[in-house]
Amino acid sequence: MATPHLVQYQGSKRNIASEILSYFPKKINRLIEPFCGTAAVSILAAQQNKVEKFILNDINKPLVEMLELCIKQPEVLYRQYEEIWNGQFVEGTNNIDYFYKMREKFNEKSEPALMLFMLARVVKGAVRYNNNGQMNQSCDKRRNGTRPELIRNNAIQISNLLNNRTEVYNLDYREIVLKAQPEDLVYMDPPYQGTSNTSDNRYYQGVDYEEFVNALKLLNDKNVDFIISYDGMTGEKKHGKDLPDYLELTHIFINAGKSAQSTLLGKKEITYESLYLSKNLKCVYENRAEQLKLII
Known part of the structure; x- marks a missing residue:
């Protein structure tokens, strides 16, 4: 059965969520996502009955409000989105101009359905903000966005x-x-090193490396299991610096497929996502590695 998702979202772990879940411990009280995005990992964990309770969080308020409305009142989100989506087909309307009109409205009101429409129509499903915190991503002129019935x-x-x-x-x-x-499991997919506080911002704010490391140390001290998606490699090029050895993490790489950017440049390079497992999950990694050996 296909796993539901609201919209294409750059940075989503939807395509590798099943691989991430394979490193989950058997007993989990709650799955906590401090950087939930569109919650691909939690949705799959719920679908596979791996977890009963969830905490979803994101610093991007319009994104969180969109997700919350989807969870609590899906019909309301659908009807509001449908009205916005249909507006681009009104006679005499240029749908590209319409997108920019809706983007201006979003930057004024930040309504959940407007956020959904933005994500459905922006280039690569990628969120971009200017220094004033306003969305400034361009419209994808090749498509009209996800159909309301879907x-x-x-x-x-x-x-x-x-x-x-x-x-x-x-x-x-x-x-x-x-x-x-x-007995909680914290899954973290923070903004990757180099994607924030640049001229091409993807997030409201980045994550300071040292502060992030301190948060991981706190989880270790509290004996809380955690899994982190954090940077990786494209071909032989490594992105960002590794998390420190004293955290006692198991560092593995997940094949995330061909790099879209490399393909545009005429190269055939594979992107590998870094996955870090907290020290108590080392046994889960070892068991999975043994299972893979038996399959091979």
Whole structure:
């Protein structure tokens, strides 16, 4: 059965979520995502009945509000999105101009359905903001965005999976880390090194490396298991610096497929996502490695 998702979202772990879940411990009280994005990992974990309770958080408030409305009131999100989506086909309307009109409206009101429409129509499903925190990503002129009926179908499925067992927050990730307790699992997919605080921002704010390391140390001290997606490699080029050895993490690489950027440059390079497992999950990694040997 296909796993539902609201919209294409750059940075989403939807394509490698099943691989990430293969390193989950057997017993989990709650799955906590301090950088949830569109919650691809939690949605799949719910679909596979691996977890009963969830905490979803993201610093991007419009994104969180979109996700929360999807979980609690999917029909409302669908109807609002449908009205916006249909507006681009009104007679005499240029749908490219319409997108920029809706982007201006989004920057004024930041409504959940407008956020969904933005993601459905921006280039590569990528969120970009200027220094004033306003979305400035361009319109993808090749498509009109996800059809409303598909949005409705996926939103209802996501709601069925997550409603009444999910807490949704818009806080600094460090506040969410403080909520974690033993037997919780924290999955973190922070902004990668080099993608924030540049001339081409993807996020409201980046994550300071040292502060992030301190948050991981806190989880270790509290004996909370965690898994981190953080940078990786494209071909032989490594992105970002590794997390420190004293955290006692198991560092593995997941094949995320061909690099789109390299393909545009005429190269055939594979992107490998770094995955770090906290020290208590080393046994899960070893068991999975042994299983893969038996399959081969």
